[in-house]
Amino acid sequence: MKAPSFSYARPGSLSGVFELLERHGDRARVLAGGQSLLASLNLRLSAPELLVDIACVPGLTGITVAGDKVRIGALTTHRQIERSPEVARHLPLLAQAVRNVACAAIRNVGTFGGSIALADPAAEYPACAVALDATFVLAGRAAERRVRAREFFRGLYETALRPGELLIAGEFPVSGDGYRSVFLELARRRGDYAMVGIAAHARTAGGRISDARLAFLAVSGTPVLAVRAAAALEGRPPDARTVAAAQAALGDELEAPADLYASRATKLHLARVLLGRALGALAR
Amino acid sequence: MDDTLPTTLIVNGERVTRNVAARQHLSDFLRDELGLTGSHTACEHGVCGACTVRVDGAIVRGCLMLAVQANGRKVDTIEGLSDSGEIADLQEAFHRRNALQCGFCTPGMLMAAQDLLTSQPEATREEVREHLSGNLCRCTGYQAIVDAVEDVLGSRRRGRK
Numbered sequence A: 001m002k003a004p005s006f007s008y009a010r011p012g013s014l015s016g017v018f019e020l021l022e023r024h025g026d027r028a029r030v031l032a033g034g035q036s037l038l039a040s041l042n043l044r045l046s047a048p049e050l051l052v053d054i055a056c057v058p059g060l061t062g063i064t065v066a067g068d069k070v071r072i073g074a075l076t077t078h079r080q081i082e083r084s085p086e087v088a089r090h091l092p093l094l095a096q097a098v099r100n101v102a103c104a105a106i107r108n109v110g111t112f113g114g115s116i117a118l119a120d121p122a123a124e125y126p127a128c129a130v131a132l133d134a135t136f137v138l139a140g141r142a143a144e145r146r147v148r149a150r151e152f153f154r155g156l157y158e159t160a161l162r163p164g165e166l167l168i169a170g171e172f173p174v175s176g177d178g179y180r181s182v183f184l185e186l187a188r189r190r191g192d193y194a195m196v197g198i199a200a201h202a203r204t205a206g207g208r209i210s211d212a213r214l215a216f217l218a219v220s221g222t223p224v225l226a227v228r229a230a231a232a233l234e235g236r237p238p239d240a241r242t243v244a245a246a247q248a249a250l251g252d253e254l255e256a257p258a259d260l261y262a263s264r265a266t267k268l269h270l271a272r273v274l275l276g277r278a279l280g281a282l283a284r
Numbered sequence B: 001m002d003d004t005l006p007t008t009l010i011v012n013g014e015r016v017t018r019n020v021a022a023r024q025h026l027s028d029f030l031r032d033e034l035g036l037t038g039s040h041t042a043c044e045h046g047v048c049g050a051c052t053v054r055v056d057g058a059i060v061r062g063c064l065m066l067a068v069q070a071n072g073r074k075v076d077t078i079e080g081l082s083d084s085g086e087i088a089d090l091q092e093a094f095h096r097r098n099a100l101q102c103g104f105c106t107p108g109m110l111m112a113a114q115d116l117l118t119s120q121p122e123a124t125r126e127e128v129r130e131h132l133s134g135n136l137c138r139c140t141g142y143q144a145i146v147d148a149v150e151d152v153l154g155s156r157r158r159g160r161k
């Protein structure tokens, strides 16, 4: 299908963006890579009057390391993340995750900020950001503020972004010494959104798992941090008994509602399988 | 801010300027305004890859980019790649390996395959499959397509030595 009619503006500054968003309110939509927004317009799932293209706003692209933080600008593409030596070195979780995002042609255009702002429950970055305890930088006309990823995702496609606000960047703590990361997902086709996925990050020194952050994707409206499973692992070597205890704990904390393709039982089973594989990979 | 905007692109090396409706995506612009019907449109929501073209050297979904977003940029279509001879060996391999039947997916497949051939000349069969995973073929199946791309990976490698 074809998109409905809309107007298009490409302001060259942040203040230009804020002005348009303020003037047009909820009749305007921010356009970043367009890899989700234009698809939904072509499907006529929404009909904004104005697209505000942020591609020409300076300062929103790029990956920088400062102290113990990696900052990823909102307009950084999936491709740039995939190829970034800084991400490979300091955020191995994200480096693994990005390979599961769509296909090469979409990764060339889709952006980090677009994926976070959209907050698809089956998207990879939100779960990684929750696992790594990242912080998002949001800016509105009046002020800039920071919101932890763990408080940013509020519900299905619902985030802490207020009307007229823009996501500017994500700030990730660099992976600490002795920590390892594993990202795994199961999808029905390569490049498709996940049926279930896990973003796992933990200290693995001395053959024991501690400080595990296990964020699951596609099991709820938002990424879910499995704290009970993590507690079952704390300070233990990931032997068969410990892994089984962590897998059992998931039953209490993952909602995993049935979707078009899988029942709750199937989803929970797949989440347990992925947790087992992730722990195996962490221990290796 | 407007419904139509003057837009200038370099398409297959030639500069074109048109007044473009904001809602028109790049594939429709190329097909309807410029008569370049080599790149196809099917799903128009990013799933099939039939619309793949190159913008500033990188493959993109033509159906998920507005023509006005491509303002000032360089666009290469299958017509350009074909006429310049850039993919003559790849086209020949598709023919030889029976890598097409109806040909609907073929322009997109060739664009994606050429992107891999230039960016990952040492790609394995698994990497070929991975790179073409965003391009759907509804009749030939994928083995023959992957075979053709592997042939060209090999012949270009030998050519470089």
Ligand SMILES: Cc1cc2nc3c(=O)[nH]c(=O)nc-3n(C[C@H](O)[C@H](O)[C@H](O)COP(=O)(O)OP(=O)(O)OC[C@H]3O[C@@H](n4cnc5c(N)ncnc54)[C@H](O)[C@@H]3O)c2cc1C
Residues within 6 Å of the ligand: A029, A030, A031, A032, A033, A034, A035, A036, A037, A038, A039, A074, A100, A101, A102, A103, A106, A109, A110, A111, A112, A113, A114, A115, A117, A118, A120, A122, A123, A124, A125, A161, A165, A166, A167, A168, A191, A192, A193, A194, B045, B046, B047
């Ligand atoms: C076939 C297909 C398969 C895909 N598979 C996956 C997948 O497996 N995993 C995955 O994660 N994604 C997938 N995607 C989506 C893709 O990753 C998108 O690039 C991403 O979700 C959105 O980024 P974008 O830059 O294209 O944003 P856009 O489409 O431009 O915008 C998306 C939404 O975010 C808002 N927005 C964008 N940027 C900002 C900002 N800086 N501040 C505030 N609001 C903003 C827009 O207003 C819009 O509502 C897929 C897409 C397609 C078409």
Ligand code: FES
Residues within 6 Å of the ligand: B040, B041, B042, B043, B044, B045, B046, B047, B048, B049, B050, B051, B052, B061, B062, B063, B064
């Ligand atoms: S027509 Fe563009 S991906 Fe199908």
Ligand code: FES
Residues within 6 Å of the ligand: B099, B100, B101, B102, B103, B104, B105, B106, B136, B137, B138, B139, B140, B141
């Ligand atoms: S050859 Fe017919 S769709 Fe691929």
